[in-house]
Structures are given as C-alpha cells and as structure tokens.
C-alpha cells in the first residue's frame with residue numbers, strides 16, 4: 001500500500017482507525033472544518049448511544065442559523081476529533097486550524113483545554129492566531145470583514161524548546177525575480193546600471209499584491225547577483241567612528257550621525273570582499289550589500305495577505321468544475337515548509353478538494369522532499385474531487401500557468417474506503433473478522449498506548465515487541481482456523497515462545513482464540529495468554 005492515503009469516510013472513525021499505526025507519528029496536521037456559518041448544511045451525525053443525546057443532536061439537522069444550539073453541536077462534533085488528532089501528533093508535532101469569526105472564540109477555548117495550552121509559546125503550546133487577509137468586500141454594510149484565521153498549536157512546547165527549533169520559510173516571488181534578472185543579464189551583460197534601471201521599472205509595474213513586489217528593494221546588481229543596499233549605521237546610535245576612504249576620490253566618506261554598525265576590522269573585511277556599496281563620491285553615505293541569494297529565508301509572519309478568489313479560480317480550471325471556498329495551496333505550502341522535514345507525514349481530516357495534498361506534493365517537488373499526506377473526506381466527492389485533483393496534480397495539468405504543474409509533480413497515493421470498525425461481537429460470531437495486520441496493530445495500540453513500527457504476520461505468530469515484552473497473535477481471519485486446534489496455544493508453541501523470550505530477556509503476551517495449557521503453567525514460562533476477542537486491553541510491563 002502506498003504511504004500517501006486518501007480515505008473516504010467519517011473522520012471520527014477514520015482517525016480511530018489510524019491510531020494503531022500512526023499514533024505519535026504525524027508531524028503536522030492542517031484542518032479546515034466547517035466554519036458553522038449556519039449556511040453550510042453540515043449534519044451532526046456522530047453515533048452517540050444515549051437516546052436523549054441522539055434526539056438533541058438530530059433536532060434541526062442540518063444545522064442552520066436558526067438553530068440556537070448550533071454552537072454546542074459544532075463543539076460536540078469537534079471535541080472528540082481534536083482529542084484524536086492530538087493523539088496522532090508526534091511530540092514535536094504542530095496543528096493548524098482554519099476558522100473564522102463564527103467559532104474562533106469557542107475553538108480557542110476547547111483547543112486550550114485539549115492541548116494544555118494556557119500560555120503562549122515558548123511558555124505554552126499556543127503559538128498564535130494567524131490572520132489571513134483575503135481581499136475586500138466593498139458591498140459590506142458596516143465593515144469589510146474579509147479575513148479568516150489559522151490557529152496554531154504545538155503538541156509539546158517543551159520539546160521544541162529543548163531542540164531549539166526555529167521556523168523559516170522561503171520568501172515568495174523569488175523565482176519571478178531571478179527569471180527577470182537572468183533575462184536582463186542576457187540582454188545587458190555586465191552593464192549593471194542598465195539592468196538596475198530596467199529591474200526597478202519591472203518591480204514598479206508589478207500589480208499590488210504580487211508576491212515579488214514585496215522584494216522590490218532588491219533592485220541593485222553586481223557580478224554576484226541581486227542585492228539591496230542596507231543601512232550601515234548603528235541602529236541605537238553610539239556606533240564606532242573611524243574613517244573609511246572612498247575608493248575613487250581617496251577622501252574620507254561621511255560617517256553617519258549614529259556611527260558605524262560594524263567594527264573597523266569587520267568594515268575592512270566587507271570592503272575587501274566587495275560587499276560595500278559606495279556612492280559616486282565620499283559625500284554619499286555608503287551602504288552594505290545584502291544579496292538575495294543569501295537571504296532567501298524569513299520568519300513566517302502572523303498576518304498575511306492572499307486574495308481569497310485566486311485559489312477558487314485556479315481550482316476550477318484544474319478540475320473543470322467549481323468547488324466552494326477551497327483553501328489556497330500557496331498559503332499551506334509555506335506552513336508545511338516551516339514545520340516539516342523531508343520525510344514527515346501531514347494529515348488533513350477535513351480534506352475537501354485536497355488542497356493539503358496539492359501543497360505537500362508541490363513542496364516535495366520544490367525541495368526534493370518525500371513528505372507523505374493522509375487525507376480524510378466523508379462526502380461522496382472524495383473520489384471525483386478530492387482524489388481526482390491529486391491525480392491531476394501528480395500527472396500534470398495541461399491548462400496550468402505554472403510550468404512544473406503542467407508537467408505534474410509526480411508521486412502516487414492509495415484511495416481507500418473506510419472499513420468496518422473492529423467489533424467484538426462481530427468477531428465472536430465470525431461475521432466481521434479483521435485482517436491479521438489490522439488486528440495486530442489494534443491489539444498493540446490498545447496494549448501499549450502507542451503504535452509499533454512494522455507489524456507483519458510471521459510463521460511463529462510473533463508480530464512486534466517493546467523493550468520488555470514480545471507480542472504474539474495466533475490468528476487467521478477465518479472461522480475455520482479460529483475453531484481449529486491450529487489456533488490454540490499448545491505446549492509446543494508455548495515452549496518455542498518461552499525459548500525466544502528467554503533469549504531476548506523479555507516476557508510474552510500471546511493473543512489467541514484458545515489455549516491447551518493453564519495460565520498457572522504459562523506464568524513460569526513468562527507468558528501471559530489473552531483470550532480473543534475479550535482480552536484486548538492495556539498490558540503492563542514486567
């Protein structure tokens with residue numbers, strides 16, 4: 001099975017199904033749940049057992065603005081899912097949640113509770129409430145309220161503090177600038193003033209909001225490349241004062257009133273390395289060259305602008321049909337870039353049109369990474385919208401403006417329907433028997449509270465271990481096997497297990513349908529027998 005997954009099903013069940021294999025292994029979660037505007041028609045359909053709760057939850061479903069309990073229902077929907085998401089996060093994991101003014105205040109309250117986030121990073125797990133300004137609505141009656149939020153929480157801030165983690169993203173728009181520079185260098189060769197003139201005009205002509213425009217101060221050029229001319233005076237005043245000779249006139253250059261930011265020795269090294277930009281003569285204040293190539297990364301900013309309509313338009317042309325309010329892969333990509341490394345897993349349990357997978361694949365293509373994605377979507381469009389978008393992004397989109405997307409980002413994924421949950425009654429009757437690996441993963445997770453790395457069926461039914469315990473599951477998913485003697489823990493098998501445990505200095509837990517030995521005889525051999533399907537519960541070491 002491919003490691004990239006798109007799962008069709010309700011995320012409450014899908015997240016539970018992911019726990020045995022992925023608990024503590026997801027580096028980054030991005031979710032964009034229904035905002036609960038009252039107009040989305042989302043239905044609260046969790047399978048709660050209490051009849052009173054069921055009646056309360058289904059009244060007025062789908063949930064509309066008139067429903068006075070719509071906030072309670074939304075919180076009931078989110079609460080267990082957020083708990084499960086935290087279980088899936090790695091120690092150094094991060095969760096981002098898109099939301100708007102309808103629920104942000106309540107979401108923050110439950111996130112603070114579920115993520116133990118009473119304080120702001122570095123003292124707590126709350127990182128920030130980022131603001132995404134998405135364009136003006138000039139027909140608004142009072143204010144043009146056109147922003148939404150991305151909440152960011154850590155699983156464990158202490159982990160990030162100890163590792164000294166910093167988040168950085170590559171500045172956007174650089175490719176356009178480099179492309180223009182290459183074009184001008186081809187045209188004008190070493191005539192830097194000409195290149196600078198045309199470059200400045202190009203920057204000026206870019207529309208407001210173009211990602212390259214923010215870097216228009218990188219409008220100077222020398223043989224090393226593009227740079228901006230940075231102030232060389234000491235920011236707080238009281239800087240060093242020493243003479244700097246102008247290279248052409250040989251006179252002392254003007255010293256800024258605040259003094260130099262560098263020591264004399266450092267200044268001389270910069271001059272020798274051609275990193276100081278002198279004016280036409282000594283009367284001009286000199287500046288320091290800061291090259292774009294050497295400052296491509298920046299700290300992500302908590303407030304940003306990105307036109308909300310652009311992603312909708314791109315997606316419509318990619319899919320050939322509309323999808324309401326998709327998020328923008330160009331916004332998600334830098335988030336994933338900042339917090340994940342090449343092999344990390346990124347999960348989105350409210351996948352919609354699959355923007356998260358698009359962003360992950362684009363990022364991998366850009367930096368050669370091998371990040372994986374897991375998407376969950378409950379609607380019937382999981383295949384023909386969510387997965388279809390990802391297929392197209394992988395294989396290439398002929399109509400795309402971006403050349404890399406035209407070619408396709410490459411990759412693959414597995415599309416799966418959420419199977420039936422493991423149900424003990426069904427196991428008893430033999431009606432629903434899970435596969436060996438599914439059951440072993442489940443047992444290991446329930447037994448240890450964490451997932452084992454690689455679970456596979458072996459001849460001797462061993463399937464995994466902790467530092468002190470070895471785990472065995474005598475099982476095949478057929479009633480014929482389970483009712484046969486082959487499914488029993490007998491003397492020969494117990495002796496083999498005991499010998500393996502002795503060699504490893506560990507004890508064993510053995511799950512099986514029946515045994516031909518008493519627990520009294522098994523205990524001295526270091527074996528605890530667990531009857532299937534009843535004894536699927538935590539085990540204690542030792």
Ligand SMILES: C[S@@+](CC[C@H](N)C(=O)[O-])C[C@H]1O[C@@H](n2cnc3c(N)ncnc32)[C@H](O)[C@@H]1O
Pocket residue numbers: 009010011012032033034035042325326327328349350351352353354355356376377378379
């Ligand atoms: C706001 S949309 C997400 C849009 C997405 N970020 C994009 O860029 O296209 C929310 C999505 O979550 C899905 N969803 C809602 N409840 C769900 C549930 N319980 N399980 C799985 N998906 C769910 C909805 O069907 C919808 O597609």
